[in-house]
Amino acid sequence: MNQPIINTSPKVSDEVRKTTCYMCACRCGINVHMKDGKVAYIEGNRDHPVNKGVLCAKGSAGIMQVNAPSRLRAPLKRVGPRGSGEFEEISWDEALEIAVGWLKPIREDNPEKLAFFTGRDQSQSFTSFWAQNFGTCNYAAHGGFCSVNMAAGGIYTMGGAFWEFGQPDWDHTKLFMLFGVAEDHDSNPIKMGIGKIKARGARVIGVNPIRSGYNAVADDWVGITPGTDGLFILSMIHVLMKAGKIDLDYLSRYTNAPVLIDASEGPTKGLFLRDADGKPLVIDRNTGELTAFDKPGVRPDLSATYEKDGVTHRPVFHLMAERYLSDEYAPEKVAQQCGIPAKRIRAIAGELARVAFDEAFELDQEWTDFRGEKHTKMIGRPVAMHSMRGVSAHANGFQTCRALHVLQILLGTVEVPGGFRFKPPYPKPVEAHPTPHCKVTPNSPLDGPHLGFVQGPEHLALKEDGSPARIDKAFTWENPMSSHGLMHMVISNAHAGDPYKIDTLFMYMANMSWNSTMNTKGVMEMLTDKDENGDYVIPHIIYSDAYSSEMVAYADLILPDTTYLERHDCISLLDRPICEAEAAADAIRWPVIEPDRDVRGFQSVLIDLANRLELPGFTKEDGSAKWVDYADYIVNHERKPGIGPLAGFRGENGDKEGRGEVNPDQLNRYIENGGFYVAHIPEGADYYKPWNTAYQDWAVGMGIYDSPQPYLFQLYSEPMRKFQLAAEGHGERQPPEHLRERIKETLDPMPIWYETDQHGNEGFTVNALTQRPMAMYHSWGTQNAWLRQLHGRNPLYVPTKLMREHGLQDGDWAKVTSPHGEITVPVMEMAALNENTVWTWNAIGKRKGAWALQEDAPEATKGFLLNHLIHELLPPKGDGLRWANSDPITGQAAWFDLKVKIEKAAAPSDSESQPEFAPIKSPVGKGPKDLAWKVGK
């Protein structure tokens, strides 16, 4: 045959530059192929600990993010009214002087008047350091409206949580159970893990009202009623405890199940019995004596009680038996509410028991526990679980997360082979975390880190008069354990002047006038509202973003950020790590290309601002600046002597890890190493980490702890009990009367399930949810030219039963109403869906004029947000109070508590989803018509 001769070995690129992806929060390693100094192709880095070579759709579409027409080009000063999008380009010097002109007087007068909130920030240890040195108490990132329930639930229960905190033991697990995860958190590692276990034929059980993504490949799908996961889990706990299918040895050694609870009436009721050193007490099964839990050789007794002064103090495990063996949790009792047949609940509980116990295995690996006992083997219980926002974003989410961890712990599957494993710097007990700080002093830094983990009412962020210290009311009686703050309440509270008014709102990568807020229309009004003098109620708004997002139009001053390939970043162990269960790891981004616009990396801009403001932590004793930019900070900042943002290549010769002197060549060493650093946990130290002396010693050497921190898993949460005690009238700090009952009910120290506040929901019976598509999860770019061709439209997906009931067909329009608002949107039938749940893809809908899209783009015409139906406040109760639509424990935004009704509607006259908003003027124009992007010749 005569066939053409083709070149099968073309040159791939001139050079490969290895950095870290930022198309979502997964932070995979990428190889950026360069041709003629331009980005030609992006693929995954095979050596990288997170993605090991694979890359998702977002990552591969990064090239369209770097050339996006929506990129901001220069600093902008608002010249039209807020919300109009009318700006003029100004110089950086002018922009920074405007900012200093607003910020300096605030700092001198009352630093709390600055609210600095960052959205998809991957540099929180730095941005919080900046805010702390500025002196404002008002700082947080977006965790409060994302997944704080999961993070806090995990840390309070077991000293670590899912995703960034831990992962399934993919190499050994035989049953993987996924609760409520949409298609996200985290991205590639879960896909890789599912692929790996499916290749072995291991079972995946998906619990989710929507059978898409991971649930589509699950061997068994549980289409649960939203918000009832906790009840389902407690029912499985009931069945497993009743059958004795729990790991008693594990519970007695590694959890507080044997810890004695004070039963005497008074201010200590329900707290742990403790010795003079404050150590929780157990009965030693060897001696029958009352003993500190960690005494060498002690065998804590799960059953024995302790009598004193006529009072019987019982161990936590007794209280658990009493609660969870109750018929209230029998599968038959919960089946209807959860939408899962009782037989199915039993079968799944049985499968958990079968795999955890009948398929248990041993690894021949010696290890020594914190009580000095040597073990010759590690016992594997190959059941792993994972969960994120689906469970988190309900007002009962914190207790549900706790319940989920208790289920894992009862089965003995945490930190054992085949189970769920922590990633450094976790495990880390609550006590090893900071507590929140809120003491504001003019011209001075805050008295400590903003965010943390309260251990009782003494750590609440309250002013002397008992009013909330923070603008978002985090760490108050309304939501005492709000470890990530409440970003979704900032604008609403600032506008209401509740608890006080602010001067400047400073935000980064947070689309608060669109998809990142509840009550979108209301928030736009708050941002543009004026007082009786004609001044904006929120006087100044500074915003930093790389793109022309909807939020840009609502700011007075825009500080344009770079794209992720044009900047320095560090993915730090001090922050949100990228570690693996077998290794600590961190990474950098570095400018693989230089910006072709007048933009600057936001973190470097913060350093410039800090230097202009002469913030203490940023200034040397002689008054000169410590760092010129973020790269300088990454290398030269030390949190403690020898510990800095990056753990690798420390010391003069770059041969120290964890602890070591500053190495001026550190960034080059990272670049040579592919943009990351990995420090492996020694064999034998990589399971049982909270109790394994070899791990604890390694972690101290790495600088993760200053001393070993072994601890017990908290089936019973003493901090929660302390808030209940306050609500019962004990202690000096007392909650307001209207919150006492709610605190008593919801801050139960052992997991409970409660129905979320249904006040105002009469007549609204259909659950409404959102999720992000995998190709856009956590990404900042629906405008991406390639990705928008995958997911450019978001109909409301309606289950078959509701389609029939309402006489709907694909392409019809429906009016969807909630207690707060209404939208009119196109519908599409979906059969693989809980029969009383509707949903749509989140953040596909765009405002006309934003993101450099044409105004007739489907995102701006047919696309819509469910956010219009969700208010940041619960419907008024007639008591004059503003009740946040949040978890009463953590303040987590309760996005998924939404209830709606739907009805068929006529197509809107212009065939556009309702409500519609006027176009905003684009500061960057519109994107080009056609693309044919080839940079090589």
Added chain:
Amino acid sequence: MTQLPQSTERKMGLVIDLDTCVGCHACVISCKGWNTENYGAPLSDQDAYGANPSGTFLNRVHSYEVQPAEGHAQLIHFPKSCLHCEDAPCVTVCPTGASYKRVEDGIVLVNESDCIGCGLCAWSCPYGARELDQAEGVMKKCTLCVDRIYNENLPEVDRVPSCVRTCPAGARHFGDLGDPDSDVSKLVADRGGMDLMPEMGTKPVNKYLPPRPKDNVEEQIDILAPLLAPVAEEPKGFLGWLDKTLEKL
């Protein structure tokens, strides 16, 4: 008319695991990236930021809902690209000889310099696996990354199609389906790999692994129920069981 080779030395192709594909579109975009920068004309996008964005893709993922007679509906993600058929109608229909099937590996390619953009091949392909690039006016299709799989400028481990290299779930496999001992052939044998629309007589080289049976945990209740026999009916009895069990530990 263009002739197909009598036989090919190898039958290089893809095996796609429908049990594992989560529908993430990683393969779609990786393919777009590589093939925009490499073989032939770039894969263009029309109205890229407008009302009807429409670009050239060599690989797309479709999602289908399946409602079994009994039980829950299922969602199947179905990636689709050229199947490099043995009896490829797109080749024989080509009036210029631009479409051809390579003798050495069976890859079906378009020689863009001979392509007149008539679209006959796309019309003849029963799978809809060819797309006419609107900017260049030439037919585009999966090349099985012919410029990767033999590319001496790439490390050996990377000499696979970009969709295979990037697939996070490991649902895509590449190899010689003409060799019964190859990993891909064994996978097809083990998992009951299938031809897509065999009735069309195209003899596709690519194979699909069907989804495993789903939603059967309840059917195992007879095996599982004995594991759940209560040790006690109420807390007091439970504590009695606990004491006895702890004695044995």
